Amino acid sequence: MAESKKPDSSRRSERSRRAIYEAALALVGETGYARTTIEGIAARAGVGKQTIYRWWPSKAAVLLEAFLDVAEQAAQGEPLIPDTGDLEADLKLVMRATVDELNSPPYDAPARALAAESVVDPGLAAEFVGRLLEPQLQLYVHRLRSAQDAGHVRAGVDPRIALELLVGPLAHRWLLRTLPLTHAYADEVVEYALYGLAPRP
Amino acid sequence: MAESKKPDSSRRSERSRRAIYEAALALVGETGYARTTIEGIAARAGVGKQTIYRWWPSKAAVLLEAFLDVAEQAAQGEPLIPDTGDLEADLKLVMRATVDELNSPPYDAPARALAAESVVDPGLAAEFVGRLLEPQLQLYVHRLRSAQDAGHVRAGVDPRIALELLVGPLAHRWLLRTLPLTHAYADEVVEYALYGLAPRP
Known part of the structure; x- marks a missing residue:
């Protein structure tokens, strides 16, 4: 209409x-x-x-x-990180969706071109981060804060740093092509980040 | 002589x-x-x-x-990751040294140029990863396995994945210049990775 x-x-x-x-x-x-x-x-x-x-x-x-337009279409109006009360499940959902996005050819080539140029061009990097990346990262901050309020994230943890243990490994594998970027990998990164590498007493 | x-x-x-x-x-x-x-x-x-x-x-x-030559000179003959028996201290030492290296101008510009080209050139990426990056990552695998043998890393953890929770966040900040790359940040990444984001029971 x-x-x-x-x-x-x-x-x-x-x-x-x-x-x-x-x-x-x-x-x-x-x-x-x-x-x-x-x-x-x-x-x-x-x-x-x-x-x-x-x-x-x-x-x-x-x-x-x-690129913002592609990202908006990919999100298709849904909130990028759900809040069902189950942090592990919600993070696995969004991390698996990110893996699918990074592995999709229409996204991969222009995203790599923009990321590569940002690596060597501080001015473009500031635009890229300020307008595209940081707003996406803030969705993680928001979800982790909500989990912190619910007692599912340690009180002393800074959500802005914590999210980098989730997105950093995905970005590293994608950008440098070290190893395959799979759903199983996304799940393991979420589990390791939430429960740590050291044994629980 | x-x-x-x-x-x-x-x-x-x-x-x-x-x-x-x-x-x-x-x-x-x-x-x-x-x-x-x-x-x-x-x-x-x-x-x-x-x-x-x-x-x-x-x-x-x-x-x-x-670049390999620069990396060897930077290491100055010392093992890149010490094994003192204190995993947290050893990881903080190497992660702080990595922050210093990434922040040093003689390393930064050529490393960015090579990384940026690897992002868009799969052939160069394979060389970059195979000859330069993966051997460095294997030092983390070795140190984490030793910690696992000593009971300082959970038995079920895969060291090859675990290391990405350490180097991924540093690489992400460095490559995309999201926020300052500092010793304090390196320490926090090590602490978060070792002890996790979820509260301990």
Whole structure:
């Protein structure tokens, strides 16, 4: 209903925006961040490059918003980390979903291109972390705080650090391809992080 | 004494090898992996490019060996992970040393360049992991197995997975520059990994 009320120009804008996102992600995945240009994105999306310059200040801004859009679609409106009261089950669910996302080809290539460029470009890294990564990490902070309130996480634990024991190992395997990234691995990381490596007295 | 017995040609070779390593690391740190060439390394090192081709099959091979050389010098002949019988103290020592290494400018730029290229190049990643990273990770496996034998790590824990809860968080902070990489952070990661996030009964 809302869609049908929109004027034609707004619908055309939405189609262009979607085409620009798709072109940007495809190009950065195929040729890398450095060789992706506004001109190349415009040509592939079938829009004038002025259309892109009117909406975004830089190549990095286009790519990050394209990537945010993919992340939003992947989430499909569901909260990224459920809170059923069972922290272990909730973390395994989100960590397995993250494994699936990292292993999916449409996500993998542009995500690697953006991550690789962030590794060597502090300015892009600040954008990438501030707009894309940190908001996702804060979902873990929120879930771990709720678990702490329920007595399921030790009182002295800092959730902002604790989450890195969960996402750090996944990112390490994915970025450096040390070993296969599987659901079984996600489960083990959750179990090790929650209960520790040292024996319980 | 051993040095003085070497023929002149061998000493010249060693000087050339050292100059090539230094040129390779400087160039990759300054211009990135993709723009570093054998010709550029040769010019900066003051050797003919045939000298480089005679000793190494590829640019990746030169850079990885240059990097292995830096890592060996950083270790300065000491075992990278001590075994004093106190797992927590030993891990904090090596994790703090890793933080210092990652934060040191001569290491940071070439390491970032190699890591970034490995993120998008599976062939280089296999070399990087196989020759440089995995041997370092196996030092953690060895130390964690020894701790397991001593009853300081739970019997069911897989050391190859457990180590990723230690190095994964450091690598994540370093690669993506989410938050400062400090000794205090290294200590907390070790404590969280050993004792877990869940309360002890």
